[in-house]
Amino acid sequence: MTEETYKKLWRLKLHQLDLETYGFPRNHPNNPKRAVLGISQRPQPQQEPHESDSSDSEPEIIMDRCSRICTRCRILFKVDKEGRPKRQLCRYHPYHVPYKKKFRCCGRKKHAEEGPCKTARQHVHNQLAPEALENFKPTRDNLIKAKRIYALKCSHVYTEKGIEVASVSLVDAFCSVVYETKVRPESNILDYDTEISGLRRHDLANIQKTLQDVIEDLNALIGPKTILVGFRLQRDLTSLRMIHENIVEVTVLYPHKWAPRRTHSLYFLRRNFLSLENIRAPLKSREEAITAMKLALHRM
Ligand SMILES: [Zn+2]
Numbered sequence: 368m369t370e371e372t373y374k375k376l377w378r379l380k381l382h383q384l385d386l387e388t389y390g391f392p393r394n395h396p397n398n399p400k401r402a403v404l405g406i407s408q409r410p411q412p413q414q415e416p417h418e419s420d421s422s423d424s425e426p427e428i429i430m431d432r433c434s435r436i437c438t439r440c441r442i443l444f445k446v447d448k449e450g451r452p453k454r455q456l457c458r459y460h461p462y463h464v465p466y467k468k469k470f471r472c473c474g475r476k477k478h479a480e481e482g483p484c485k486t487a488r489q490h491v492h493n494q495l496a497p498e499a500l501e502n503f504k505p506t507r508d509n510l511i512k513a514k515r516i517y518a519l520k521c522s523h524v525y526t527e528k529g530i531e532v533a534s535v536s537l538v539d540a541f542c543s544v545v546y547e548t549k550v551r552p553e554s555n556i557l558d559y560d561t562e563i564s565g566l567r568r569h570d571l572a573n574i575q576k577t578l579q580d581v582i583e584d585l586n587a588l589i590g591p592k593t594i595l596v597g598f599r600l601q602r603d604l605t606s607l608r609m610i611h612e613n614i615v616e617v618t619v620l621y622p623h624k625w626a627p628r629r630t631h632s633l634y635f636l637r638r639n640f641l642s643l644e645n646i647r648a649p650l651k652s653r654e655e656a657i658t659a660m661k662l663a664l665h666r667m
């Protein structure tokens with residue numbers, strides 16, 4: 368990485384106001400350990416629905432303690448006092464295309480008699496409990512002073528708490544892996560969301576690394592001058608309880624031409640801008656981080 372690359376990428380970073388607009392975790396005005404997401408000012412991005420991206424949608428704060436909205440089928444479902452979902456079958460289409468008459472996954476028409484093509488054992492959600500915004504750490508306090516460029520990507524699984532980080536990858540400007548680990552979620556896993564996360568049961572068996580360990584590791588690598596590149600990085604930073612200033616966000620670099628409230632999927636971007644093959648398998652956190660870095664460098 369040259370000084371020149373750093374300078375060019377620095378010009379692409381989001382401004383302070385954008386960080387708030389796009390829902391990045393920001394310092395709470397009165398509580399330095401707490402974050403705010405600026406949700407009220409954030410456009411509600413809908414992704415370009417070439418591929419499903421259920422758990423990867425934007426986090427919302429839980430408003431009602433006893434119910435949640437299913438990320439997959441959008442039904443309101445009940446949870447117990449601890450927030451655990453009651454077992455209830457979830458029927459959904461994994462590839463949802465809001466403005467098309469047919470679902471891409473199965474070709475069924477909307478409101479077709481057969482209903483959705485996939486059934487899961489229970490509903491899942493990605494809403495955040497208010498306490499998920501506590502204990503945030505601004506990277507400006509970290510000791511690393513060097514000018515670094517990293518792309519960061521997390522994969523998440525559905526747990527009794529909603530979604531939790533299950534793998535993290537950090538790659539440098541040469542797309543070499545600097546840090547990568549699987550993470551043991553704090554609560555029981557309900558669904559590995561394999562279609563999106565690429566993770567299966569055996570991937571997370573015997574993993575001892577906790578989210579807190581990962582946060583400490585990352586804070587030893589990322590400093591106030593580090594440029595972080597990512598694809599929907601606001602969600603990853605929220606999960607990692609990290610407040611960072613220098614963000615290059617791929618969804619902003621490649622806006623949707625005719626629907627500004629939508630964002631292209633990473634699959635669409637890699638196919639159309641990097642001329643990489645159209646893969647049907649889910650990208651894992653490493654491949655997603657590498658793709659995000661390549662897309663950012665491509666835009667310089
Ligand atoms: Zn379907």
Ligand SMILES: [Zn+2]
Nearest residue numbers: 437440457490
């Ligand atoms: Zn559901």
